[in-house]
Amino acid sequence: MNEISQATRVAKSGAWTRSDDHVSLDYEGRFLRRKRLVSDSGAAFLVNLPEVTNLVGAEAFVLDDGRHIEVRCASEPVLQITGDLTRLAWHIGNRHTPCQITPQSLVIRQDHVLEAMLVGLGATVTHAMAPFQPESGAYGTGRTMGHEHGHSHSHDHSHSHDHAHGHHDHDHDHADHAHAHHHDAAHG
Secondary structure, eight states, X not given: OOOOEEEEEEEOTTSOOOOSEEEEEOTGXXXXXXXXXXXXXXXXXXXEEEEEEEOOSSOEEEETTSOEEEEEEOEXXXXXXXXXXXXXXXXXXXXXXXXXXXXXXXXXXXXXXXXXXXXXXXXXXXXXXXXXXXXXXXXXXXXXXXXXXXXXXXXXXXXXXXXXXXXOOOOSOOOSSXXXXXXXXXXX
């Protein structure tokens, strides 16, 4: 059995000058620690990082043989949203949904429940295929952990919690997977 090259570190954008290959990853694919990947030219390699890492694109996996595999953002199904952006951004953020913000539009991953809500709020929603690069977490790193709607993954974390106050204090874990739960939203 042939061993494949490993990447045990990531070089940040600007910290590397040459790319030997590249790999295109969607938003979910850019959140990883250990995973076998195949570059866009067909070369397999193993990512084996010390911790879960959020890649935004333009980094490079540094392989143990010295090669650099550039990370590119793959196109994926998104919703481009126009209208009263301030109001619409508040509703998207209130649902902990990752959102890409531009001066002309908001962009989220396709979600039929959120699409219906946004249209009901007067938004114009357009389906597109584009790289998705949402805002980072509140402190400039990490991810917001969105609440998935209507997507089933091989486990369930159904539970209710009440937000009867002005701040979201979640008493549940937002691990690296989606889960369904109910919000009793009585926001003040």
